[in-house]
Amino acid sequence: MPVKRKIVDVLEGKTVTPPPLWLMRQAGRYLPEYRATRQKAGGFLDLCYTPDLAVEVTLQPIRRYSFDAAILFSDILVIPDALDRNVRFTPGEGPQMDPIDEASIYSLKADGTLAHLSPVLETVKRLRQELPSETALLGFCGAPWTVATYMIAGHGTPDQAPARLFGYRNRQALEHLLAFLAEISAEYLIAQIDAGADAVQIFDSWAGVLGEAEFEAFAVKPVARMIEIVRSKRPNARIIAFAKGAGMNLRQYRQKTGADAIGLDWSVPLSFAAELQKDGPVQGNLDPMRVVAGGQSLEDGIDAILQVLGNGPLIFNLGHGITPEADPDNVAKLVNRVRGLG
Numbered sequence: 001m002p003v004k005r006k007i008v009d010v011l012e013g014k015t016v017t018p019p020p021l022w023l024m025r026q027a028g029r030y031l032p033e034y035r036a037t038r039q040k041a042g043g044f045l046d047l048c049y050t051p052d053l054a055v056e057v058t059l060q061p062i063r064r065y066s067f068d069a070a071i072l073f074s075d076i077l078v079i080p081d082a083l084d085r086n087v088r089f090t091p092g093e094g095p096q097m098d099p100i101d102e103a104s105i106y107s108l109k110a111d112g113t114l115a116h117l118s119p120v121l122e123t124v125k126r127l128r129q130e131l132p133s134e135t136a137l138l139g140f141c142g143a144p145w146t147v148a149t150y151m152i153a154g155h156g157t158p159d160q161a162p163a164r165l166f167g168y169r170n171r172q173a174l175e176h177l178l179a180f181l182a183e184i185s186a187e188y189l190i191a192q193i194d195a196g197a198d199a200v201q202i203f204d205s206w207a208g209v210l211g212e213a214e215f216e217a218f219a220v221k222p223v224a225r226m227i228e229i230v231r232s233k234r235p236n237a238r239i240i241a242f243a244k245g246a247g248m249n250l251r252q253y254r255q256k257t258g259a260d261a262i263g264l265d266w267s268v269p270l271s272f273a274a275e276l277q278k279d280g281p282v283q284g285n286l287d288p289m290r291v292v293a294g295g296q297s298l299e300d301g302i303d304a305i306l307q308v309l310g311n312g313p314l315i316f317n318l319g320h321g322i323t324p325e326a327d328p329d330n331v332a333k334l335v336n337r338v339r340g341l342g
């Protein structure tokens with residue numbers, strides 16, 4: 001009998017008590033063992049493209065905390081890297097790449113993208129062999145809009161003003177870029193599923209900077225297209241869509257994109273989250289700062305989520321990635337409390 005993983009049950013609409021959990025960015029700098037492996041790797045992208053090391057850092061948080069899911073260790077910016085945008089991760093500066101202009105958008109070529117990403121797919125394969133059978137394996141990619149914001153600015157910005165401006169001035173070129181990214185990202189997700197991922201998450205971390213009309217055109221439409229492509233080829237694919245900061249725009253997000261579950265950031269009121277949960281599974285949404293603060297604020301935040309969302313289909317998670325300042329002991333406390341052990 002193949003094992004049924006709890007997160008898969010939730011993604012199929014079941015209520016699992018206590019809810020299964022994992023944390024966005026669960027492999028990362030808050031863990032001393034991650035920092036040690038990271039040093040061995042040289043550059044951050046070398047870590048992403050070296051299966052031995054990527055498998056190791058993916059497994060580190062599973063060994064410590066027995067999360068219900070492992071998330072492939074990689075980055076959303078391996079896609080622009082595969083497109084030869086000269087992606088660099090300089091410590092202390094965040095990601096950088098060559099900013100893309102209109103002419104370069106129209107000359108982007110998809111050939112060779114998956115071949116460039118073959119070490120990441122090898123990591124997925126090895127992970128499925130090495131993980132405990134009850135642990136789900138999650139693949140992921142960035143949503144077209146979020147990836148495009150970095151490609152246009154050439155680096156991170158506080159509000160993605162360059163990409164928003166580009167959208168008003170060069171609407172057609174932006175839509176071309178988003179459609180292009182939707183196609184290759186869908187193929188990348190299919191390859192991750194074929195390599196052994198139980199489910200995939202689409203990160204639209206910058207959905208929250210878009211106005212209503214732009215949210216429809218730049219966030220909903222490309223993600224819906226991606227999911228349509230994935231499902232046309234892998235009908236049973238399980239998909240989590242996380243549109244950070246989307247607020248009221250989340251109301252129809254599940255229906256419009258076709259995602260199984262929607263990820264919620266910590267600014268989503270629990271009463272609204274409960275409404276969204278009536279239509280299907282939700283994931284979230286503890287403020288990562290509560291894991292840094294610890295103590296009562298950690299306990300209260302967890303209890304509020306469990307009280308309001310714990311009786312329906314829920315994947316417990318943070319509302320965004322765990323930060324390097326988080327205390328690993330607080331993560332242990334979080335896991336125990338969600339599981340009713342403390």
Ligand SMILES: Cc1c2[nH]c(c1CCC(=O)O)Cc1[nH]c(c(CCC(=O)O)c1C)Cc1[nH]c(c(CCC(=O)O)c1C)Cc1[nH]c(c(C)c1CCC(=O)O)C2
Binds near residue numbers: 044075077
């Ligand atoms: C926007 C985005 C990126 N990457 C990602 C997103 C979407 C989610 C989000 O909004 O956080 C997604 C991501 N990045 C990473 C993962 C690995 C899996 C996991 O444990 O969640 C995942 C799922 C590793 C990483 N990606 C990065 C690190 C830190 C790099 C290091 O170790 O030096 C890790 C562990 C680098 C990265 N990568 C990115 C940025 C802006 C940065 C620099 C900021 C930072 O340093 O936190 C782009």
